[in-house]
Amino acid sequence: MAAVDTTQIFKTDIFNGKILLCSGGGSGICRGMTEAMVRHGAKAVIISRNFEKLQKAAEEMSKATNGEVFPIQADVRKPEDLEKAVAKTIEKYGHIDFLINGAAGNFLAPFDSLSYNAFRTVIEIDLLGSYNLTKAALQHLRASNGAIINVSATLHYTGTIFQQHAGAAKAGIDALTKHWAVELGPSGVRVNGIAPGPIASTEGLSRLAGDMLDPEQIPIQRVGEVQDIAQTTVFLFSQGASYITGQTIVVDGGHYLQTSSPAYPQSVLAGVPDSKL
Ligand code: COA
Ligand code: NAP
Numbered sequence: 001m002a003a004v005d006t007t008q009i010f011k012t013d014i015f016n017g018k019i020l021l022c023s024g025g026g027s028g029i030c031r032g033m034t035e036a037m038v039r040h041g042a043k044a045v046i047i048s049r050n051f052e053k054l055q056k057a058a059e060e061m062s063k064a065t066n067g068e069v070f071p072i073q074a075d076v077r078k079p080e081d082l083e084k085a086v087a088k089t090i091e092k093y094g095h096i097d098f099l100i101n102g103a104a105g106n107f108l109a110p111f112d113s114l115s116y117n118a119f120r121t122v123i124e125i126d127l128l129g130s131y132n133l134t135k136a137a138l139q140h141l142r143a144s145n146g147a148i149i150n151v152s153a154t155l156h157y158t159g160t161i162f163q164q165h166a167g168a169a170k171a172g173i174d175a176l177t178k179h180w181a182v183e184l185g186p187s188g189v190r191v192n193g194i195a196p197g198p199i200a201s202t203e204g205l206s207r208l209a210g211d212m213l214d215p216e217q218i219p220i221q222r223v224g225e226v227q228d229i230a231q232t233t234v235f236l237f238s239q240g241a242s243y244i245t246g247q248t249i250v251v252d253g254g255h256y257l258q259t260s261s262p263a264y265p266q267s268v269l270a271g272v273p274d275s276k277l
Contacts, residue, residue: 001201003064004032004230007039014238016041019093021086023047023076023103023133025069026054028202030102030151031061032226033233037098038067040234045089047074047082047133048103076103076129082136096140098237101130101173102151107207108162119165126169130176138184145188147237150177152195152248154256163208170195174248181246190245192236197252199224219254228253 020037024030025046034044038061046069048054054071061069072088074081089096105125109118130150134141141148152174156167173193180191198205198213200223205213215222232251235241250256269275 001028001031001226004035004227005039006036006227006231006234009231010040010234010238012040014040014234015098018042018097019089019095020044020098020100021047021089021096021133021137022100023074023129024151025100025102026050026057026071028204029196029199029226029229030100031057032230033100033102033149034069035061035065036230036234037237038062038065038069041067042098043068043070043093045070045072045085045093047072047076047085049073049075076133077124079132079136082133086136086140090140095144096137097144097146099134099137099141099146099148100151100233101133101148103129103133104151104166104169104204106163106166106204109165110162111164114165119168122165123169123172126166127172127176130173134176134180138189141189142184142187147190148180148192149233149236150174150191150193150248152177152193154195154197154250154252157256158260177248178246185245190241192241192244192246193248194229194232194236195248195250195252196229197224197250197255199226199229202226217255217258218252219258222253224251224253224255 020042022030022034025034026048038044046054051073058069058071072085074085105122150173153170155163156171177191177193213223228251
């Protein structure tokens with residue numbers, strides 16, 4: 001994975017002494033979010049099912065950042081795994097300041113080929129998994145006046161074909177972001193979401209779009225990078241965002257707004273001056 005580095009934009013020491021717990025931090029977007037946080041002084045615990053993959057990612061990130069990333073195997077569908085992961089994190093580091101709920105599963109599936117179990121599986125990983133990990137870590141986030149980022153998507157803003165399972169899960173996650181912001185704000189915990197658009201070189205993009213995404217379909221005229229999500233992560237966890245809670249920030253170069261624009265027929269466009277952008 002390409003290196004993620006936000007130290008040209010934010011000060012390098014802003015998360016010194018802070019501990020991040022991140023589900024899904026062994027690959028893709030959440031690995032980039034983790035790496036960025038560690039470059040700014042945080043220590044990180046990453047959790048997912050595949051320990052070998054996690055361990056390799058932790059070693060690579062620790063080396064690249066000269067920081068500390070620690071892997072713990074856990075399935076976010078199993079609260080007992082998460083209770084153990086949180087206990088191990090506390091035993092090792094003493095506190096948890098930041099939580100990223102990023103673990104997710106997805107695939108394209110038309111309604112007729114989406115089984116009962118397939119729908120349930122995605123809801124269990126994305127939505128219940130986010131609830132489970134937050135529940136397990138909550139007392140520690142309260143104790144540190146911590147902050148949470150839930151990783152969402154834009155699928156449900158428009159109703160994306162073959163994506164009802166992931167869209168429903170992410171819509172639920174967006175709801176949790178708001179409910180938690182209101183309920184946990186008084187005890188000092190901020191809760192926000194990041195909704196990435198299509199992000200280059202990720203499992204999610206290859207599953208949903210292959211390599212077929214045309215940058216010209218995106219108003220900013222390029223496909224998103226993990227770095228774009230990392231920058232937003234550092235901002236949302238920083239003091240710069242201390243008055244922001246309950247918001248899901250779309251980081252997609254305008255992609256979902258563009259896809260929800262009407263496709264005007266040529267016959268109509270022919271009568272519109274300068275209609276070719
Ligand atoms: N299309 C339709 N159904 C699918 C599917 C696909 N491409 N892939 C899996 N399923 C179904 C399975 O057939 C099964 O349903 P069934 O019991 O009725 O046959 C159900 O989903 C669960 O599959 P299983 O492989 O047992 O689940 P798992 O817990 O081992 O894995 C997944 C979870 C399916 C989400 C798997 O793709 C995964 O681990 N993904 C993680 C990585 C990822 O998706 N990254 C992108 C994030 S955006
Ligand atoms: P990814 O690399 O596949 O990340 C998903 C991670 O979740 C993996 O590290 C996986 O690790 C972990 N995971 C899956 N099931 C788990 C479970 N049951 N318990 C614990 N961990 C589990 O995919 P990505 O594309 O970077 O996606 C990261 C996040 O961004 C997801 O929330 C996704 O929905 C969101 N997103 C991505 C895009 C995109 O373009 N890629 C767009 C919008 C939103 P293991 O296999 O080791 O468990």
